Amino acid sequence: MEKVFFVKNGELSAVNAELHKGGKIKYICPVAKSVSMAGAGGGEASSTSFDDVVGDVFAYIVIEYK
Secondary structure (H helix, E strand, O other): EEEEEEEEEEOOOHHHHHHHHHOOOEEEEEOOOOOOOOOOOOOOOOOOOEEEEOOOOOOEEEEEEE
């Protein structure tokens, strides 16, 4: 059996709980989020220059059970 978790910015409490129950990480897939200079994406990202871009980090984590 497997479970898939969508994780944002390192919020791993649900994943850690499953690991404590005996699950093992099978796969981690980072997910890209577009970040524009205008702060597109619901105003969650902003920037003052091209060298200073701030955004969220997303990933899918697959937990496997035997």
